[in-house]
Amino acid sequence: MQCNVTGGIPVSKLDWATTNGVFSDRVVFSKLRNELIVDSVRVDDSADYFCIANNQVGIPVQKKTTLIVRNIGPMTYWLTPDPLRDDRSFAVNTDIKLTCHADAAPYSELTYFWYKKNSAGSRVSITERNAKDNIFLRFLNVEEKKRGFTFPAKSSQLEIRSLNEDDYGTYVCSARLAPNGTESFATIIVSRESAPAKIFASNSLVVVTEGSSALLQCRTSGKPKPLVLWFRNENTTLPSGEMQEVTQDGILTINQTSRDHADLYTCTTARFNGFSKLSKTQSEAVVELQVQYAPTVEPSYVEIRRS
Template identity: 30%
Template sequence: MDSMMRRYRRSSRGGREASELVDDMGSLLIVLNDVHAPPMIRLSVNDSVVVDPGQDVVMTCEVTAGLPPPTVTWSRYPGPLPLSAQVRGPTLVLRAVTPADAGFYNCTATNNVGNPARKNVNLTVRTMSNLTFQITPDSNKDSETIQMGRDLKLSCHVDATPQDKVNYTWYKNGAPVFNSDSLILLRSDPDMAPGTSSLEIVDMKFRDLAMYSCVANFPGSRVPELRVDVNISQNSVTPPMISVPPGGQIVSVREGGNAELVCLIDGKPRPPILWSRTEKDLLMPSGKPAMETPDGRLRLRNVSRDMMGLYRCQTAPYNGLNIKRREAQVQLNVQYPPMLDPVFQDVRSRNFQIVTLRCAVLRSNPPRLTDIRWQRNGEFIRMSMPDLKQTPELKFKLEPTSNGTYECRVSNSAGTSTCRYNVSAQPYNAEFYFDTPNPVRILKGNNYSYNLQWTQRDPQATDRIIGYWLNVRQNKQNLVSKQIDLRGKEPEKGVLMSHTITDLRIPLSYEVRLAPITTYSTGDYVSRIILYSEPYTYPRSSDQVCGFEDERICGFSQDRSDVFDWTRQNNLTHNPKRSANTGPETDRSGTKEGYYMYIEASRPRAQGDKARLLSPLFNVSSVRGPKGSGRVPYCVSFYYHMKGKHIGGVQGVGQ
């Protein structure tokens, strides 16, 4: 060993430092040294920090261990760090915090050794608002008034953060109140909402008639204190009464207008009024279950028909007597124009046939109609006054001169709505079949041809279709403009039609436009782009069969108009995270190397989604079958795998 010359090298491997010794014999000795360590941190503040609004907060995440030196990051939950936050290395600085800055702040240290180190700080910003009071007469006597010789309880509550740190102080005519036989202070009243302080007056005497004050504050905080005064005298407290003014039980307003619902309140002190919907689960226009109004007037803007219904007004359980609620109801009636069906309809018909247009009134408020009028191309149609109680209807014979836009205008006292119809004898559009995968290349010259395929939407709806206009364009210039004559054979619904476009130059693409022609009119053009692709060369030998082992999948192609695609895979390449019990484990051969085509039909796939493979074109006319057979030697066969309770179907389309 001593006679060997050695070379020394240090490197980092697997989170440790490695020393390598290489001797002159080519041997390698590796010694691992434990000099890497996971991160450790500590915070400069407690895990819970409570501050006043406007105060600066500085939090430092001190790294106490870790090699290599950890990287420190700060984050917040919920939401991102405030825009005012400043991160200076391991230190986070929050300037002039607001209640919106409250939340959990997370410090994370990482160095790719072991697990990251994390510490959390719960930042609370003090807030205080909405100080309310309640006056509770002697509940044991079921009383709703203040009486001498009875008990009385005054309560106050403030919405605060943190709620349990609020301090309540009671005063009587400006002097602090202390516990005595006749005055009992409750820091947290068990009969009230959490965080409520109460002052109980036992066996009330004339000396107890006074001005009582409740003051809420955070001790030692800069948050301003809140104060409420309650005057208890023989004439200062009377039970509330609630009523609806004459004629105010039903309020009518047109949709889009403004409305005011009124409930009159009387009593001392006069409590706020809470408005809500009487129908279960219906929210107020504000999106909340209830809305508070100090004067009992509920003002609604831009009223919609969804707001129509019965509204309840109730005395609030605070800022007044804590007794059984008083309530009343107001009906909001929203007037809106008739709701009609259809709003728009495309009507196609043969010429000289009777066309019937119906405009159904679904809802209307008020329900009584005031007028029904029909128009054609903006001009009123002269006709006898229709029965306003019947469904509006117009019948006429369609002629080449009576094609156009028809409107039925239905009115009530709230406004007018319209049913519109586009009436014509123009045929529906042609609908292109899915992509023809491979154009047929003509051997002579640098040309190819394309087999254009389409179906006709509802061919019997209008006059007889006698042919089609065909335009072939390249760079927006017409190269071919011709009429395809059907020679007396009408299109049939769902039956494929085809036309071969020749003399297309390789490898150019073209825009093809197609429009149906009837005896009286021409339909709209529809267009598509056709592309050239090299046809697939199939094995000629009869003992060769093309399968999906071929990367070109036998010339099949994915349909561009479907929803999702097929995937070529085998047992070795399939996605291990595919949904359970979906697809075969192997192809028909049973080997792991055999390829097959697969679709994932689970979510996000939905019923009706299609994945379509298109086969190449076969020029069967150029191949003769065995002598005397009278057929061509082509055979297309495939195996498919479908299993499970909720499988759909497999469909092949050919011609």
């Protein structure tokens, strides 16, 4: 963000302020170009920034710039059968709900879209206007709890009442920021059969050299296919700084490994994803990361003084 000051005698002193209160350590001020630079911008950098000019004559003047940082996370979803039945499959004439949610910023620009794939694999849009008589679309503004399930606010829900043969198939929930923003989506299969989520580590031991990248991978099975949740042993933060990380492909990537990254990492099927009744029992696997590094030599010496 650049601030251009014209006129005024004596020369004005330039200062910056933000509605965030304080500037992070990633903010750099360039006096030569009258610039404020935010390095490696994050969602929490979204705020109003004020360029303030003051030459002690009259009141200070200011100019506001609004910074909006857009971000959308991976889609999560719930596939919930009729809560009055204990079915492990979706039988004809039952009611089911497909609920999806994406963490996004700003939420005011988030829009959900629903599709069903046809026999050719193409998406066919589902809207309130063209939906079948037994299909209903809802947007959840606030958190909603239904018979043991908690659906977060800002979620989208497709409800199928009295499920019939034509309702089986593959549904897609898509979320976008702004008209042409990045898409986050989930593919949800509605079928007569479902399979509990299982997970196993591709390699239980990963050995890398310090400074290189490490790929920790866990594979899953189940229908629908679950997301994979990673966390570190003993509640330690991941190398990314987060306590946990959700991956769609089951791969946790650690760039520029250090010896401090050597630890046990656990992958587990995300509780909130997939066929809810079966995903309540999570399965998990453990991957050990070993980081090799060169030794250091501390020379010993004897000081001799001649009298």
